[in-house]
Amino acid sequence: MSSLYLASASPRRRELLQQIGVPFSLLAVSVDETPLPHETAEDYVRRVALDKARAGLAVLPDADACVLAADTSVVLDQRILGKPADRAEGLAMLAALSGRSHRVLTAIVLANRGACEVCLVDSEVEFRAIDATEAQAYWDSGEPQDKAGGYAIQGWGAVFVNQLRGSYSAVVGLPLCETAQLLDRFGLPRWSKSAG
Numbered sequence: 001m002s003s004l005y006l007a008s009a010s011p012r013r014r015e016l017l018q019q020i021g022v023p024f025s026l027l028a029v030s031v032d033e034t035p036l037p038h039e040t041a042e043d044y045v046r047r048v049a050l051d052k053a054r055a056g057l058a059v060l061p062d063a064d065a066c067v068l069a070a071d072t073s074v075v076l077d078q079r080i081l082g083k084p085a086d087r088a089e090g091l092a093m094l095a096a097l098s099g100r101s102h103r104v105l106t107a108i109v110l111a112n113r114g115a116c117e118v119c120l121v122d123s124e125v126e127f128r129a130i131d132a133t134e135a136q137a138y139w140d141s142g143e144p145q146d147k148a149g150g151y152a153i154q155g156w157g158a159v160f161v162n163q164l165r166g167s168y169s170a171v172v173g174l175p176l177c178e179t180a181q182l183l184d185r186f187g188l189p190r191w192s193k194s195a196g
């Protein structure tokens with residue numbers, strides 16, 4: 001049976017994959033995450049996830065192994081919100097997200113040397129209004145800094161979310177239902193397959 005490498009430095013993705021009982025090793029990859037001019041948000045997350053998977057395949061220690069990679073972006077009015085570069089950008093993101101709905105796009109890629117599958121998961125998150133004092137306190141907590149859109153639904157940021165339509169695990173960074181389906185297609189083990 002071939003082994004699986006997760007091409008990610010995200011502790012969230014690692015924890016989510018562990019949650020469904022998948023044996024895997026980690027691969028460190030680094031790709032350029034700058035959006036291309038006129039690129040749609042959907043094309044952007046797909047491309048970046050594919051780039052991460054390709055970068056993983058290029059450094060695979062085992063030629064028969066598979067690579068899993070993902071990319072998550074918050075999208076507001078077609079605008080891609082990545083990780084905030086600094087406090088000012090983080091506060092501007094929270095102000096823009098306050099009191100309205102946005103989309104969270106997560107693309108996952110599972111690939112080996114002979115096959116490559118991509119899946120895009122689109123979720124909608126609605127925030128209640130956030131005032132400036134609360135936004136500043138939230139930024140100062142340190143939680144938003146390495147998160148797309150400058151918040152974490154799995155952390156203190158949960159208090160902003162009054163509605164979610166879609167996949168909670170996709171918003172956190174790895175859609176588990178779709179990931180399990182891809183793993184099954186590649187014949188890779190997860191809890192229900194290995195049980196018994």
Ligand SMILES: Cc1cn([C@H]2C[C@H](O)[C@@H](COP(=O)(O)OP(=O)(O)OP(=O)(O)O)O2)c(=O)[nH]c1=O
Nearest residue numbers: 008009010071072147148151152153171172173
């Ligand atoms: C919206 C949202 C994002 N995030 C995180 C998930 C991702 O780690 C991060 C989006 O950035 P990504 O570039 O998708 O991932 P990453 O750089 O953290 O990790 P990798 O090495 O796999 O490229 O934002 C949350 O943890 N919670 C949330 O609610």
